[in-house]
Amino acid sequence: MRTVAAALSLALVMLLIAGCRTSDEPPAKAAEPAGAQDKSARPVAPEPAVGALFLGGTDAHTCTASVVHSTTEDLILTAAHCLADGLPATFVPGFSEKAAPGDVWTVDAVYLDPRWVSSQDPKADYAFARVSRDGGGTVESVAGQALTLGVAPGHSAAVTVVGYPAGVGGPPLGCDTTAGMNSEGYPALRCGGLVDGTSGGPWITGATVIGVIGGWNGGGCQDNVSYSSPFDAATAALLARAEAGGPGDAAPASFDSEC
Secondary structure (H helix, E strand, O other): OOOHHHHHHHHHHHHHHOOOOOOOOOOOOOOOOOOOOOOEOEEOOOOOOEEEEEEOOOOOEEEEEEEEOOOOOOEEEEOHHHOOOOOOEEEEEOOEOEOOHHHOEEEEEEEEOHHHHHHOOHHHOOEEEEEEOOOOOOHHHHHOOOEEEOOOOOOOEEEEEEEOOOEOOOOOEEEEEEEEEOOOOOEEEEOEOOOOOOOOOEEEEOOEEEEEOOOHHHHOOOOOEEEOOOOOHHHHHHHHHHHHOOOOOOOOOOOOOOO
């Protein structure tokens, strides 16, 4: 049974991440990739490198994150808008319905692009986080799999996107589709059913992550078209800074969307 404090924390979390993908009359947005085909997300088996992100000390997961390959083997990748200064965050790779205490990894430091820290620039809506657990080890070695950081898709790329709908328990959703770049310079893909909570979900091609749900309007105003910030040299530089360790960044305490 949750405490009142936990319930209040959850309310703050949901205000932070909700409302980005469900507007009845969304504002005009950039064109979708030419030739995009309608797809629908469906429940899938958990992926070892993808997991649920819990914010605010509750048992409800609010976003998605993935284990990203690093020299330190202790980094995860998510959307920057999934994190807020002052709210503790934990991560469970391969989450399936519930987690034992030893499966929970604590976010110790968050690394953000300076553009996100200064103005929440949607072109920089990604974050790396260093995690640890009481039992020791590294998240990469325990998960047994990690995704290599790539760059934004060009004209088109076959991707699998995986994300956890916000809530308590429940399986992840997956969708095999095609990603491309829209006219505003954001990677975009079409797949229905990628609802709140899937923010931060990785766009995977092979063993490479080329985007996460986020960016344009927090990932999109409707759940059938999703966006990512473009992964580029700045993203790789941020990963290198996270690998080097040192102090992290304070994530903004709120996220504004036009939705």
